[in-house]
Structures are given as C-alpha cells and as structure tokens.
Amino acid sequence: KAGVTQTPRYLIKTRGQQVTLSCSPISGHRSVSWYQQTPGQGLQFLFEYFSETQRNKGNFPGRFSGRQFSNSRSEMNVSTLELGDSALYLCASSLAGERSGELFFGEGSRLTVL
Amino acid sequence: AQSVTQPDIHITVSEGASLELRCNYSYGATPYLFWYVQSPGQGLQLLLKYFSGDTLVQGIKGFEAEFKRSQSSFNLRKPSVHWSDAAEYFCAVGDLFSGGYNKLIFGAGTRLAVHP
Numbered sequence: 536k537a538g539v540t541q542t543p544r545y546l547i548k549t550r551g552q553q554v555t556l557s558c559s560p561i562s563g564h565r566s567v568s569w570y571q572q573t574p575g576q577g578l579q580f581l582f583e584y585f586s587e588t589q590r591n592k593g594n595f596p597g598r599f600s601g602r603q604f605s606n607s608r609s610e611m612n613v614s615t616l617e618l619g620d621s622a623l624y625l626c627a628s629s630l631a632g633e634r635s636g637e638l639f640f641g642e643g644s645r646l647t648v649l
Numbered sequence: 650a651q652s653v654t655q656p657d658i659h660i661t662v663s664e665g666a667s668l669e670l671r672c673n674y675s676y677g678a679t680p681y682l683f684w685y686v687q688s689p690g691q692g693l694q695l696l697l698k699y700f701s702g703d704t705l706v707q708g709i710k711g712f713e714a715e716f717k718r719s720q721s722s723f724n725l726r727k728p729s730v731h732w733s734d735a736a737e738y739f740c741a742v743g744d745l746f747s748g749g750y751n752k753l754i755f756g757a758g759t760r761l762a763v764h765p
Contacts, residue, residue: 591752625692625693638693
C-alpha cells in the first residue's frame, strides 16, 4: 500500500512568488492535514480537509490556503512568499470517520524562500 | 491555552541503555496524547497513542508510555535502546477544543543520539 506522497520534495522560490504543494493521501484516507515545520516554531497545524471541505484551520495568515479534490488529493498554496515561509511542509492523511489522531505523514516538501 | 512541553532538547544514551523521554501537557480536559518519531529526511511516524483506559500504553518498536494525570505527563520509555532509535521524538496532544481530532499540538521535540 503506497504511503502519503508529496510533490515536489524540494523547491526554491523568491520573495513575492507563490507556490503550490501537492499531497496524495493513502488510498481510502479522506482526511488530509497540513503542517509546517521550522526550527524556530516547530510543528504547526495549518489546516485539515475532509470530503473537499476545510474542517479545521490553524493560526496562519490568509496567504496560506488549501483545497481538496474529489479523489482526496490535496494542494496547499502560499502566495506572496516571505523569507519566514521557508520550512518543511508536511502532509498527513487519516481514515475517513476515524477520529483517531493517527496521522500518516508524507516525507514533506522542503521550501526555501530567497 | 493548550500546550506540550518536552524539557529535553537533546538526549544521548548508550546502545542497550534504558530511555525515558519526558512530556508534559497543559490541557483543560482529558487529553488525547501521542508520540511520533521522525528520522532524518523523513516524515513522522506514530509510535503510540493514549485516548482512555489503561494508563500504560504499548507502542511499536518496543516503546511504551505512561499517562499520569496528576503530573500532566506522558513520558515515553524503552528498556533497551538500539542504534536505529536515533531520531527526533515528538509528543503531541489532540486539540479537541477546536473540534480537531487530527489537529495536533506538538512539543518542540527531543533529539535522541545513541552511542555504540
């Protein structure tokens, strides 16, 4: 069974640009969550999608957005990039209806903003 | 506000020695608690979780954790560490107040080094 797949794995952008990250969850998983990991702030929750609806949102500015498609794949977008957006962005999926907190994480997309 | 504290940033142990990683939480109700492990260049993997019931929880890779409500702690233990256990360990609490079973509040992590 394939795990959570995130693309791209690495990318470099400059300030002011925008970026889109993609996440394919484990087959059968309908919940997709996104986390930002930085050395200074650690792991922080961005948002969760379930059945194409945002179910929860963390304390991030509106520049951070996401969506989920009917096949449960998810994308997140960061507009007007800032240096502080440099981070590892982790996607995690979990079973539909299983409010277990058992998240299966991908390997992440490492974003560098210059 | 809900929070998780991992007091130890780095811990070094010898292979074969016992291990205890500390975790304290601040939460206004019965917490849902988790331990995740992250190897270099990898995502996070769930080691174990506590929802209710027996306060001693068994996980994968020989790890266990004990929930102590009176101390607001959920410490992770392993009786004998292997070199492959070197990684970063994160304690987390489920932020149920905001309805988020999958919204986790993570501690800062403890980086474990294992000496041969």
